[in-house]
Amino acid sequence: xxxxxxxxxxxxxxxxxxxxxxxxxCLVPDASPVFEGHFPGHPLLxxxxxIETMAQTGGxxxxxxxxxxxxxxxxxxxxxxxxxxxVPGQALQVEARLVHDGSGYAMVSxxxxxxxxxxxxxxxxxxxxxxxxxxxxxQMLETARRVAVPEAFLDG
Amino acid sequence: MSSTFETVAGxxxxxxxxxREKIAPESHAINDxxxxxxxxxxxxxxxxxxxxxxxxxEQWTQEVNEGKVSSDQYFVLKDxxxxxxxxxxxxxx
Numbered sequence: 001x002x003x004x005x006x007x008x009x010x011x012x013x014x015x016x017x018x019x020x021x022x023x024x025x026c027l028v029p030d031a032s033p034v035f036e037g038h039f040p041g042h043p044l045l046x047x048x049x050x051i052e053t054m055a056q057t058g059g060x061x062x063x064x065x066x067x068x069x070x071x072x073x074x075x076x077x078x079x080x081x082x083x084x085x086x087v088p089g090q091a092l093q094v095e096a097r098l099v100h101d102g103s104g105y106a107m108v109s110x111x112x113x114x115x116x117x118x119x120x121x122x123x124x125x126x127x128x129x130x131x132x133x134x135x136x137x138x139q140m141l142e143t144a145r146r147v148a149v150p151e152a153f154l155d156g
Numbered sequence: 157m158s159s160t161f162e163t164v165a166g167x168x169x170x171x172x173x174x175x176r177e178k179i180a181p182e183s184h185a186i187n188d189x190x191x192x193x194x195x196x197x198x199x200x201x202x203x204x205x206x207x208x209x210x211x212x213x214e215q216w217t218q219e220v221n222e223g224k225v226s227s228d229q230y231f232v233l234k235d236x237x238x239x240x241x242x243x244x245x246x247x248x249x
Contacts, residue, residue, distance in 0.1 A: 075194060102204055104214040105197045125197055 001053075003032045003045075008053040009094070012148050015064055020098035022061040024147070026053055028090045035088060045086035050120045051077055054110030058096035058124050060144070062106045064153035065098060068141060072106055072126035080122040090114055096124075104128055160207075160237040167202040168233075171195065181234035186227065209243040 001008055014023040028045050035043035055074045062072040086092065092114050099107040106128050111121040131137040141154055161181055168185070169176040172195050185191045191199065200211055216230040229235050 075197065100201055100204060101210075102197070102200055103210055103212050104217070105200065107201055125194075125201075127197075 001026050001029055003029065003034045003049060006052065007143075008049065008056045009060065009147050012060060012150075013093075015061065015150055015153065017065060017153070020061070020065065020101075022057060022064070022096050024057045024060070024094045024096075026057075026092040026094055028086060028088055028092065030088045032088075043088050045088075045090075047080075047082040047120075050082055050086060050112060051080055051122055053092065053094055054096060054112055054120065054122055055124050055126075057094040058098075058108035058110050059126065060147070060149055061096050061098055061108065062101075062126060062128065063140065063144070064149055065101060066128070068137065068144070068154055069130075070128045071131050071136065071140070072128050074124065075105070075127045076125035078123040078125070080120070082120050084114075084117065084119050086114070086119060092119065099123075102128075160240055161233060163206055164203060164233060164237055164240070167206065168199055171198045171202055179233070181232075181237070183233050184228065185231040185233065185236065187231075203240065207240055207244050209240065209247055211240070211243065 001010060008026060009024045010027055011025045012022060013025050034046065034049070038044060038046050059072045092112055094110070094112045096108050096110045099109050104127065106126045108124045108126070110124055112119040144154055165176060165179040168174060168179055168189065168191070172189070172191050174189055179189065183189050185196065185199070200213055204210055219225045220227045220230065230239065
C-alpha cells in the first residue's frame with residue numbers, strides 16, 4: 001500500500017470470473033505521512049482507507065469482468081463495519097464478491113480480514129461508465145499489471 | 157401489469173422511504189417521487205433481482221439524453237412496469 005497515492009491493493013491473489021470473486025493482498029506500510037495525523041502517538045489506518053481498500057479490490061473485479069472496457073466509480077457505501085484497528089505493518093486479506101452486474105452500475109460485497117480475523121466489511125455500489133479518456137484507461141491497465149491482474153482479463 | 161406495479165411500488169416505498177399511498181401508476185419516478193439517480197440504482201437492483209432481469213438503464217438513459225424518447229416512457233411507473241413485463245417475457249421466450 002502507498003496510502004498517499006491511494007494505492008491500496010498490492011497484489012491480486014485470486015480472480016475467479018465464474019464465482020465472481022477476487023482476493024487481494026494488502027500490506028499496511030510501516031510509515032506514512034497519514035500516520036502523522038491519524039493519530040499522533042497512536043498510528044491507525046483511517047477507516048475511510050479501509051473502505052477504499054475494499055472498494056478498490058471490488059473495482060478490480062468489476063474492471064476484470066468488463067475486460068477494462070468500462071470504469072467503476074464508487075457511488076455508495078452501505079453497512080460499513082470497521083471492526084478492529086488496523087496498524088502499520090499489518091497484512092490484510094481483502095475479498096470482494098460481485099453481487100450484481102447491472103446496466104451502468106455494479107453491486108459488490110467487500111470484506112477484509114487479518115490473520116483470519118474479520119477486520120471490516122461493506123456493501124459497495126459503483127456507477128460503471130465508459131472511460132472518460134484514454135489516459136485513465138492506460139493508467140488502469142498499467143496498474144492492473146503491477147498488481148498482477150491476470151493478463152486474460154486485460155484484453156478488452 | 158398490476159402485480160408488476162404492486163411489486164415495483166413496494167420496492168420504491170421500501171428503498172426510497174416513500175409512503176406507499178403516494179406511489180401511483182401515473183407517478184414519474186424522478187419528477188413526482190423525487191427519486192434521484194443514486195437512489196434509482198437501489199430501485200433498479202431490487203427490480204433486477206425480483207424479476208430476474210437486467211434493465212437496460214444505460215440504453216434508456218442514452219435515449220432520453222439524446223431526445224429520442226421522453227423520460228416518461230421509462231420513468232412513469234405504468235410505463236416502467238410495461239417495460240419490465242416485456243423484459244420478463246423476452247427472458248422467458
